[in-house]
Amino acid sequence: xxxxxxxxxxxxxxxxxxxxIADVLLLAGKVEAVGQxxxxxxxxxxxxxxxxxVAPGFIDLHTHLREPGQEDLETIATxxxxxxxxxxxxxxxxxxxxPVCDNQGVVGFVVSQAQRAGKARxxxxxxxxxxxxxxxxxxxxxxxxxxxxxxxxxxxxxPSSHLMRTALEYANVFGIPVADHCEDMSLAEGGAMHEGIxxxxxxxxxxxxxxxxxxxARDIILSELTGGHVHLCHMSTRGSVELIxxxxxxxxxxxxxxxxxxxxxxxxxxxxxxxxxxxxxxxREAADREAIREALRDGTIDAIATDHAPHHYDAKEREFDQAxxxxxxxxxxxxxxxxxxxxxxVLTLTGLVERMSTMPARIFHLPGGSLAKxxxxxxxxxxxxxxxxVNPAEFRSRSRNTPFGGRSVRGRAVMTIVRxxxxxxxx
Amino acid sequence: xxxxxxLGKDLTGLEPLxxxxxxxxxxxxxxxxxxxxxxxxxxxxxxxxxIVNLFFEAxxxxxxxxxxxxxxxxxxTVNVAAVGSSVSKGxxxxxxxxxxxxxxxxxxxxxxxxxxxxxxxxDRINSNVINAGxxxxxxxxxxxxxxxxLRDRFGRLEGLKIAIVGDVLHSRVARSNIWGLxxxxxxxxxxxxxxxxxxxxxxMGVTVLPRVEDAxxxxxxxxxxxxxxxxxxxxxxxxxxxxxRVFGITSERLKRAxxxxxxxxxGPMNRGVEIDSDVADGEHSVILPQVTNGVAVRMAxxxxxxxxxxxxxxxxxxxxx
Numbered sequence: 078x079x080x081x082x083x084x085x086x087x088x089x090x091x092x093x094x095x096x097x098i099a100d101v102l103l104l105a106g107k108v109e110a111v112g113q114x115x116x117x118x119x120x121x122x123x124x125x126x127x128x129x130x131v132a133p134g135f136i137d138l139h140t141h142l143r144e145p146g147q148e149d150l151e152t153i154a155t156x157x158x159x160x161x162x163x164x165x166x167x168x169x170x171x172x173x174x175x176p177v178c179d180n181q182g183v184v185g186f187v188v189s190q191a192q193r194a195g196k197a198r199x200x201x202x203x204x205x206x207x208x209x210x211x212x213x214x215x216x217x218x219x220x221x222x223x224x225x226x227x228x229x230x231x232x233x234x235x236p237s238s239h240l241m242r243t244a245l246e247y248a249n250v251f252g253i254p255v256a257d258h259c260e261d262m263s264l265a266e267g268g269a270m271h272e273g274i275x276x277x278x279x280x281x282x283x284x285x286x287x288x289x290x291x292x293x294a295r296d297i298i299l300s301e302l303t304g305g306h307v308h309l310c311h312m313s314t315r316g317s318v319e320l321i322x323x324x325x326x327x328x329x330x331x332x333x334x335x336x337x338x339x340x341x342x343x344x345x346x347x348x349x350x351x352x353x354x355x356x357x358x359x360x361r362e363a364a365d366r367e368a369i370r371e372a373l374r375d376g377t378i379d380a381i382a383t384d385h386a387p388h389h390y391d392a393k394e395r396e397f398d399q400a401x402x403x404x405x406x407x408x409x410x411x412x413x414x415x416x417x418x419x420x421x422x423v424l425t426l427t428g429l430v431e432r433m434s435t436m437p438a439r440i441f442h443l444p445g446g447s448l449a450k451x452x453x454x455x456x457x458x459x460x461x462x463x464x465x466x467v468n469p470a471e472f473r474s475r476s477r478n479t480p481f482g483g484r485s486v487r488g489r490a491v492m493t494i495v496r497x498x499x500x501x502x503x504x
Numbered sequence: 505x506x507x508x509x510x511l512g513k514d515l516t517g518l519e520p521l522x523x524x525x526x527x528x529x530x531x532x533x534x535x536x537x538x539x540x541x542x543x544x545x546x547x548x549x550x551x552x553x554x555i556v557n558l559f560f561e562a563x564x565x566x567x568x569x570x571x572x573x574x575x576x577x578x579x580x581t582v583n584v585a586a587v588g589s590s591v592s593k594g595x596x597x598x599x600x601x602x603x604x605x606x607x608x609x610x611x612x613x614x615x616x617x618x619x620x621x622x623x624x625x626x627d628r629i630n631s632n633v634i635n636a637g638x639x640x641x642x643x644x645x646x647x648x649x650x651x652x653x654l655r656d657r658f659g660r661l662e663g664l665k666i667a668i669v670g671d672v673l674h675s676r677v678a679r680s681n682i683w684g685l686x687x688x689x690x691x692x693x694x695x696x697x698x699x700x701x702x703x704x705x706x707x708m709g710v711t712v713l714p715r716v717e718d719a720x721x722x723x724x725x726x727x728x729x730x731x732x733x734x735x736x737x738x739x740x741x742x743x744x745x746x747x748x749r750v751f752g753i754t755s756e757r758l759k760r761a762x763x764x765x766x767x768x769x770x771g772p773m774n775r776g777v778e779i780d781s782d783v784a785d786g787e788h789s790v791i792l793p794q795v796t797n798g799v800a801v802r803m804a805x806x807x808x809x810x811x812x813x814x815x816x817x818x819x820x821x822x823x824x825x
Contacts, residue, residue, distance in 0.1 A: 273703065274704035276702075277703065277704050277705055278708065280640035281619050350620035350624060395597070396616070396624055398620075
């Protein structure tokens with residue numbers, strides 16, 4: 078492996094408080110040096126990074142890769158390629174596959190498929206409950222031993238308070254978070270979109286914000302009870318933001334993520350029964366979107382995660398209430414964050430890198446998220462000024478389900494380096 | 505009427521229509537009323553047109569009403585019910601529609617359990633699509649026949665006060681009535697237990713009246729919605745008996761009205777639940793005239809979507825002497 082010298086880029090590394098024009102030398106899969114006028118080792122590949130942002134690669138805490146079981150929607154290889162095309166050097170794979178990632182065999186399979194693909198790193202997330210259904214547990218030590226970095230029943234909430242409590246207590250043994258999909262099913266069952274005026278007009282069953290907030294409140298209370306680390310997935314309501322803010326003021330071990338679609342769109346996008354605007358949690362109201370933005374600004378929400386959820390075209394080409402939830406997001410996340418948050422003055426570029434790289438690494442205890450000497454050579458080069466139009470036909474993902482097709486956005490990953498090797502270069 | 509006041513390709517609801525377009529349908533329905541009173545109930549307006557009635561949900565009144573409307577306009581019609589068709593073999597809605605269209609049909613009348621199904625279909629096929637009820641979204645021809653019936657009795661819709669009583673949350677009839685009536689200048693209130701009123705309904709331009717006694721004091725006419733019996737098991741109301749006691753339209757309650765209230769009901773009725781028999785069968789009930797008007801309104805919609813010109817005497821002239 079040849080050393081790589083990235084010359085003259087604007088290096089943004091919130092972990093070390095760096096934002097300056099500098100060179101970055103990557104050697105043997107690690108960051109060797111960052112600074113001005115670094116000498117070029119004999120065999121180094123020198124790349125001109127001027128005009129580019131050089132940042133630690135993005136890390137997605139919430140990705141559905143569909144393998145094993147639904148390889149027609151996405152594979153670990155296509156998902157890992159979509160990831161690096163979006164500037165992500167690592168993704169965390171949710172366990173709702175078929176079979177469910179609830180044993181060391183499936184965890185090991187995900188790890189080995191990711192190694193074979195050789196693009197983004199893939200960190201498996203194990204299931205909280207066996208088969209994500211029954212209230213008995215997988216062997217967590219084996220999950221962690223095989224490479225799982227967290228546990229979650231995502232797609233569904235951890236159904237009972239007792240199970241959530243014991244999962245938090247037990248996860249504490251291994252120092253891993255329990256990532257919860259917060260939804261009170263008795264309120265949300267059968268719901269197709271946010272409960273509000275749009276759903277009233279469209280005649281669809283609504284999912285009230287309270288369905289999310291009740292479980293957020295439960296999980297915060299159980300985190301306080303157990304001292305366990307609860308990670309709140311895809312926060313979508315202003316009420317959730319308030320609850321998390323209070324929990325953080327108390328110093329509880331609570332972290333949270335939000336998705337680009339929740340800080341970009343509102344329930345109005347469902348007008349005309351647009352199934353590509355159907356996701357769970359649903360798109361909410363403008364006031365919720367503003368609250369999510371403010372929470373990303375002030376750190377109440379730690380991380381931006383995609384909830385990348387591939388679905389087949391036919392599955393979305395359906396009556397709205399019959400269509401599945403979810404959109405893909407790996408290849409649009411940075412552009413949306415850059416356009417909607419940096420462009421609107423909510424975040425600085427440093428703040429964006431913090432939410433997409435530094436914090437995800439920190440809260441899930443992952444390598445990366447830093448350009449300090451000795452950190453993994455996982456780096457992204459960004460052109461924050463690049464203007465482009467989202468064209469789903471060009472996605473590397475195997476699926477096309479996005480509400481952002483045709484949208485003009487600004488900012489793009491131009492090169493992604495994982496383990497010191499260039500795995501993506503924008504042509 | 506100007507050309508712009510046509511109806512477009514589909515009738516998916518009253519929300520997308522202008523007041524002029526709604527008036528056009530009601531006015532076009534007037535001469536069609538008389539066709540059904542003739543000895544020979546047939547005019548050639550849609551001769552040679554093929555219409556499929558695609559009913560994914562059970563329906564008696566609406567399906568038969570559409571079928572009579574089509575036959576009285578001389579269209580060729582085919583009825584497809586979900587049970588016993590390829591739908592029960594798992595065919596998707598869009599595939600069903602494309603297959604029908606491949607047989608060169610002109611119009612589809614669709615009843616479907618999913619909100620938005622009619623529009624979904626209309627966006628994907630070239631034939632005209634008429635919504636005969638989609639989920640909890642809209643049932644435009646029901647609202648049109650309600651409005652025609654109100655206009656018959658009051659001579660106008662502007663300024664009328666209509667209270668829609670009952671399960672508004674799950675009602676496509678309510679939504680279509682709200683759009684249609686408010687666009688034509690009527691005042692609309694909804695009344696029912698809060699557990700059966702959708703959140704934010706005021707933003708559709710209606711008043712919420714929490715008690716049925718208030719609605720009776722306020723309104724010129726009551727449109728009484730059917731209470732689906734399964735709402736009780738789903739935990740929206742405690743019991744049918746209590747519903748009748750608190751929200752039922754009874755002659756006792758109506759006695760206290762400051763004026764005679766016209767009583768509408770889209771059917772099928774649950775006698776003794778949302779409406780008592782003496783009210784349903786009473787002198788101020790227009791429940792059966794609603795059904796009669798349903799055929800005329802549907803003839804008007806079919807005629808206009810097929811490109812018929814409003815006010816054309818040819819529409820109602822018989823082919824044979």
